[in-house]
Amino acid sequence: MTIQVTAFRWVPPFAQGYVRDLRVRWALEEAGLPYEATLIDPQVQASESYREWQPFGQVPAYKDEQVEMFESGAIVLHISGQSAALAPNDQAGKARVLTWVIAALNSIEPHVQNFVQLDVFHAKEAWAKERRPQLEAALNRRLTALSAWLGDKPYLEGRFTAGDLIMATVLRELEDSGVLSRFPALDAYRRRCEARPAFGRALEAQMQPFRENAPA
Numbered sequence: 001m002t003i004q005v006t007a008f009r010w011v012p013p014f015a016q017g018y019v020r021d022l023r024v025r026w027a028l029e030e031a032g033l034p035y036e037a038t039l040i041d042p043q044v045q046a047s048e049s050y051r052e053w054q055p056f057g058q059v060p061a062y063k064d065e066q067v068e069m070f071e072s073g074a075i076v077l078h079i080s081g082q083s084a085a086l087a088p089n090d091q092a093g094k095a096r097v098l099t100w101v102i103a104a105l106n107s108i109e110p111h112v113q114n115f116v117q118l119d120v121f122h123a124k125e126a127w128a129k130e131r132r133p134q135l136e137a138a139l140n141r142r143l144t145a146l147s148a149w150l151g152d153k154p155y156l157e158g159r160f161t162a163g164d165l166i167m168a169t170v171l172r173e174l175e176d177s178g179v180l181s182r183f184p185a186l187d188a189y190r191r192r193c194e195a196r197p198a199f200g201r202a203l204e205a206q207m208q209p210f211r212e213n214a215p216a
């Protein structure tokens with residue numbers, strides 16, 4: 001069977017290009033594995049049958065001949081196990097990839113989301129103005145450490161892996177915040193990852209249905 005990935009039929013402009021099926025599409029493009037996107041809407045999200053596949057009604061969900069999965073990080077790791085384009089073949093190298101995927105999702109993304117969501121959803125609220133400096137300081141500490149690790153390497157472990165793929169999608173969430181201008185090495189790293197042809201194909205594949213299904 002052809003690999004299936006769920007994605008949204010349409011999302012508001014601020015989310016276009018950032019929906020998490022992008023991670024899975026990108027991994028599949030890097031691995032050279034063909035796939036079909038199953039486009040869903042809020043009605044499908046709420047349905048019992050979809051919740052059996054993705055308990056939270058979110059995207060992405062994934063299916064291949066052997067497995068049914070949800071959680072973009074887990075899916076990308078599953079794909080990386082099948083492709084030397086996303087992970088080295090040795091156990092030590094695979095362990096580093098697993099480590100960086102979890103680091104991106106668990107040590108960096110919560111700080112990124114806390115900060116970005118404050119500006120996107122609570123910009124006008126007084127409490128948000130008070131909270132913002134603390135969240136920014138916490139985010140800065142993590143980005144400083146990440147930048148120190150990266151040093152002058154092109155990728156986190158020297159060569160591109162699934163860890164970079166997930167990390168780049170996390171850093172992209174900061175694009176409009178101005179934060180990355182204070183971390184030029186991380187911004188260059190994000191751009192280097194986004195310049196990969198597989199990323200471009202994945203992004204275009206996510207965007208195409210949004211153009212086709214835009215509300216009149």
Ligand SMILES: N[C@@H](CCC(=O)N[C@@H](CS)C(=O)NCC(=O)O)C(=O)O
Nearest residue numbers: 018019020057058059060071072073
């Ligand atoms: N941890 C999940 C998060 C998935 C997620 O947040 N998906 C969003 C789109 S980026 C979604 O489906 N949101 C709709 C909703 O939560 O109802 C993953 O990485 O797969």
